[in-house]
Amino acid sequence: MKVKDFYFDLPKELIAQHPVEKRDESRLMVVNKTSKEIEHKHFKNIIEYLNPGDCLVLNDTRVLPARLLGVREGTGGKMEFLLLRRIDINQWETLVKPGKKAVIGSRFIFGNGELKAKVISFSDGGSRIVEFEYDGIFEEVLDRLGEMPLPPYITEKLKDKERYQTVFSKEVGSAAAPTAGLHFTNDLLEQIKAKGIAIAFVTLHVGLGTFRPVKAEVVEEHEMHSEHYMLSAQAANTINKAKENGGRVIAVGTTSNRTLESIADENARVCEKSGWTDIFIYPGYKFKIVDALITNFHLPESTLIMLVSAFAGQDLVMGAYDTAVKEKYRFFSFGDAMFLY
Known part of the structure; x- marks a missing residue:
């Protein structure tokens, strides 16, 4: 299977640079897998397509404000740090720009000296292991000094950091938001619960690998990045109960989808579990548990x-994307959504 078979022409002006004013006012394309029918709605209309007994599965990861702007100690040269992974209480794997200035032993200052960092070693792929110095709680310092690590295709500055978080975000650790969840408001979630739809939370910490282009020409040759996930016993019970009673399991986002498909057994059951997944789902994959999917345009x-x-189905999805371009849907992280069922 060729990677180029998943290409479509996307005008630059359709890449959303900022979120809509109200989360659930974004547009929603509804795609019926069986009838091939496509409808055009707004996201708040999603409740019309959810049935009592269904289970909506949301990813409650919270994005770390992982982009730090500082200067090199001694020279004052500007530097950018991007936190990738926590190794120890004060040690992180980071991407540093410009990398040639981040030699072992070099030191950097952020804010008014509230946070300092020292490069202690190199890691794979050109990243650096750095040790931070600060007073107080690191997460609080980072919340004051850090910026959201917005995807490279978003060039405008985000005015409100919370708009790159879901309203149900809880578990800090992502380098990027689970963007399908950005459309939900607390009011909409309450309406969904009141209709008799169960809600379960998984956690999958989205890595920067989600933005890396596929460099292989053949799909099967691509190596997927790993991401950490968690599913509680309570959430597993909620999902299993819905499935047993004939309800649909509806994954909100590709992250929830990948988590569920990584955990589910051949009997479409899940259990309490945590670990790392590098599952790569492409045409030909047989879904074990997910019945419907809410996702953005990718x-x-x-x-x-x-x-x-x-x-x-590849033909249906690529056709839907062509329709989205013609209808001027907004694409990517701050863009519109689709519901496939």
Whole structure:
């Protein structure tokens, strides 16, 4: 299977640079896998397509304000740090720009000296292991000094950091938001519960690998990045109960989808579990538990559009994307959504 088969022409002006004023006022394309019918709605209309007894599965990860702007001690040269992974209480794996200035032993200052860092070693792929110095609680310092690590295709500055968080975000650790969840408001979630739809939370910490382009020409040759997930016993019970009673399991986002499919057994049951997943879902994959999917519009030739194509059929999905371009839907992280069922 060729990667180029997942290409579509996307005008630059359709890449959303900022979120809509109200989360659930974004547009929603509804795609019926069986009838092939496509409807055009707004996200608040999603409740019309959810049935009592269904289970909505949301990813409650919270994005770390992981982008730090500082200067090199002694020279004052500007530096940018991007936190990738916590190694120890004060040690992180980071990407540093410009990297040639971040030699072992070099020191950096952020804010008014409230946070300092020292490079202690190199890591794979050119990243650096750094040790931070600060007073107080690191997360609180980071919340004051850090910026959201917005995807590279968003060039405008985000005015409100919370708009790159879901309203149900809880578990800090992501390098990027689970963007399908950005459309939900607390009011909408309450309406969904009142209709008799169960809600369960999984956690999958989204890594920067989600933005890395697929460099292989053949889909099967692509190596997927690993991401950490968690599913509680309570959430597993909620999901299993819905499935046993004939309800649908509806994954909100590709992250929830990947988590569920990583955990589910051949009997469409899940259990309490945590670990790392590098599951790569592309056409030909047989879904074990997910019955419907809410997702945003993804990059051409990305692993995400491959996952959606696996779920609803490549021809139908690529046709839906062509329709989205013609109808001027907004794409990517701050863009509109689709519901496939």
